[in-house]
Amino acid sequence: MRTFLRSLTPEQQVSLLFVLLFGVLLLATVGGVLLSLRERHHPDPDTGGRTLRLQDVQALLRSSWLMALVFWIGWAAGDGVAIVLFGLVSFFVLREFISLSPTRRGDHRSLLLAFFVVLPVQYGLVWTRHFDLFTVFVPVYVFLAIPVVSALANDPQRFLERNAKLQWGIMVCVYGLSHVPALLLLEFPRFAGRMAFLVFFLVAVVQTSMLVQHLVARRLSDPVAPAVSESFHWASWLAGLAAGGLLGGLLAGITPFNPLPALAMALVACAAGSLGHLVMKAIKRDRGVTHWGQAGRSITGAAGLLDRVDALCFAAPVFFHSVRWTFDL
Numbered sequence: 001m002r003t004f005l006r007s008l009t010p011e012q013q014v015s016l017l018f019v020l021l022f023g024v025l026l027l028a029t030v031g032g033v034l035l036s037l038r039e040r041h042h043p044d045p046d047t048g049g050r051t052l053r054l055q056d057v058q059a060l061l062r063s064s065w066l067m068a069l070v071f072w073i074g075w076a077a078g079d080g081v082a083i084v085l086f087g088l089v090s091f092f093v094l095r096e097f098i099s100l101s102p103t104r105r106g107d108h109r110s111l112l113l114a115f116f117v118v119l120p121v122q123y124g125l126v127w128t129r130h131f132d133l134f135t136v137f138v139p140v141y142v143f144l145a146i147p148v149v150s151a152l153a154n155d156p157q158r159f160l161e162r163n164a165k166l167q168w169g170i171m172v173c174v175y176g177l178s179h180v181p182a183l184l185l186l187e188f189p190r191f192a193g194r195m196a197f198l199v200f201f202l203v204a205v206v207q208t209s210m211l212v213q214h215l216v217a218r219r220l221s222d223p224v225a226p227a228v229s230e231s232f233h234w235a236s237w238l239a240g241l242a243a244g245g246l247l248g249g250l251l252a253g254i255t256p257f258n259p260l261p262a263l264a265m266a267l268v269a270c271a272a273g274s275l276g277h278l279v280m281k282a283i284k285r286d287r288g289v290t291h292w293g294q295a296g297r298s299i300t301g302a303a304g305l306l307d308r309v310d311a312l313c314f315a316a317p318v319f320f321h322s323v324r325w326t327f328d329l
Contacts, residue, residue, distance in 0.1 A: 106155025276314020
């Protein structure tokens with residue numbers, strides 16, 4: 001098998017990756033449809049919880065198809081299209097974040113700045129590979145500019161809270177997510193044309209960690225922060241890290257890393273993603289919601305998209321800079 005893979009060109013290797021990915025999603029979708037039909041034809045009054053879990057799985061599959069298509073179209077059409085597509089995803093998740101937070105008339109200028117200046121400039125810096133400026137543009141320049149624009153709107157009521165909310169939304173939804181397409185532009189020696197594998201590596205280990213953490217947490221009691229999350233226990237968190245790290249070591253062959261560095265990078269990404277997911281849950285509790293897209297529908301039209309990518313928004317920048325600094329890229 002290894003000989004066969006090495007005989008393929010980088011483009012053929014990435015194509016095979018997407019064939020396998022879409023095949024797994026297709027099998028999972030067929031399985032979900034069959035389970036749904038079974039529930040519909042054999043109703044049971046005691047299966048309400050099962051039905052809700054099935055709906056959650058179907059929502060996860062829909063968002064997984066969406067993200068897989070974004071990855072595939074971006075790879076097939078080139079790095080520029082991939083950056084534009086992720087910019088659109090950032091636009092939707094930022095709008096989803098802002099839509100569930102109260103705003104005032106004095107915030108309109110800041111919102112326009114965030115959506116139509118900050119977001120395109122951040123992704124433009126990715127496109128032009130100005131990684132040094134890309135790293136500090138949001139946490140330095142934007143974080144200083146947003147309060148100035150808000151102050152000029154002459155509305156001091158809840159000024160600090162309103163600006164902190166917008167800054168945090170930009171940090172997660174724009175700054176964090178923009179590091180995913182930035183991975184495609186890193187230049188590893190002898191790995192040209194295969195950077196899509198690095199994005200796949202990041203997504204696979206983070207999602208595996210989150211899934212294992214959630215499954216293990218079902219068998220545990222006394223969560224660490226029950227008012228924030230009932231699925232966060234130290235034991236389940238460590239189990240998720242172990243699963244993600246192990247998968248990272250096994251996937252070392254499709255990355256520019258050796259097994260031990262791959263394991264270390266996977267652990268870094270999984271830790272950042274899982275803790276970031278906990279932070280986003282705390283924000284949702286503060287806003288009084290359980291999902292960014294309520295009842296399978298959100299104001300943005302992208303049902304609960306932020307729920308599906310919140311861990312990635314935290315993991316991507318930590319992973320990107322860890323890789324860049326460790327391998328001096």
